[in-house]
Amino acid sequence: MIEFQMCKYNHVPKVCDYDRDKESVTESIHNYFLDIFGSSTNCIWRVNKIEEDFITFVPKLNNVSFCVDLRLDEEFTEMAILETFFFSFPILKSVRLEAALTTELFNPESKFYQAESICVNQFQHTFPNVLRHFQGRQAIVNCTQWGASEDLIEFVNRWKSGEAFQKLEYLYFKSWDGEILENQILNEIEAKYIDSTKQPPTHSVPKIYDWHRVHAEPNTDPIISHTYVVRATDNHVASILIQERTISFGVWNKTEEEFLRLMD
Incomplete structure (x- = not known):
């Protein structure tokens, strides 16, 4: 038998003595929900406000996606432990990360980069x-220190070539310190333009x-822009909206021909 009590802080049921037998209690509750709602139900396990200690309980359950909220302070040096922590999650649905300046970097194949969605507040891009x-x-990336636009140009060009970001649907990048140079970026990525007399579709x-x-x-912020690029491998389109300190990039599940027909 599992006993519950009401949590005074947020007024939701809480398992009594949960820390004593987390694994079996979690599995029992999860299986109970699967019996009621069926195996098509996808559950979310949310891990909040992790700082320097990455020791946390990660249940091994079916039909579960994981969301992790993480903060890394200055001079963080435990990258190997952090990578092991990410590796312990079978599926990362979303990661929210606050990252200060550090000398250690994520492995390019880190599970962090493989998360379905990320929301990052960082010092350097x-x-x-x-x-x-x-x-x-x-x-979604909010960056404090920003120097130049070359990395944004490379990002778009790698998407255009089909070399990277094949799953990408939406990216929002904001620089808190430093202007994103619209004309330079649009020229370097060889952007295409919708006729100014037409109303662009909303991504x-x-x-x-x-x-x-x-x-x-429920949806990402709308992107309404006369500017777009085309991916070479499948002719699909991405809308680009550049403002003073932000760039929004939205990928359409449409070819250029289908995209342009939206404005007919």
């Missing part, structure tokens, strides 16, 4: 290097996971 190594579907896709949860919009 190279840690973590989302613009280079991300393999998931949705990314927006369902969010994979929203860390805010309360009163949150």
Whole structure:
């Protein structure tokens, strides 16, 4: 028998003496829900506010995706332990990361970069290097220190060539210190333009996971732009919107011909 009590803090049921037998209690509750809702149900296990201690309970369950909220302080030096921590999760649905300056980097094949969605607040855009190594579907990056636009140009050109970011649906990048040079980027990526007399279509896709949860919009922020690029391997289109300190990149599941027909 599993006993519950109401948590005074957030008024939800809480398992009594959970720490004494986490594995069997978690498995029992999970199997109970599967019996009720069926194996098609996908559950989410959310791990909040991890700092220097990466020792946490990771259940081995079917039909479960994991979300991790993580903060790395300055001079972080335990990258091997962190990589092992990420490796312990079979599926990472979303990672929210706050990262200060550090001399150690993620492995390019880290499970962090393989998460379906990430939301990162970072000091330098190279840690973590989302613009280079991300393999998931949705990314939001807020960067404090920004020097030049070359990495953004490389990111778009690698997507255009089909070399990388094949799963990408949406990327939002914001620089808090330093302007993103629109003309330079658009020239270097050889952007295409929709006729100024036409209303561009709106790109927006369902969010994979929203860390805010309360009163949150179900879809990514809309991208309405006259500027787009085309991927060489399948002729699919991505809309690009560059403003003073931000770039939004939204991939359409449409070829250029299908995309342009949306405005007919």
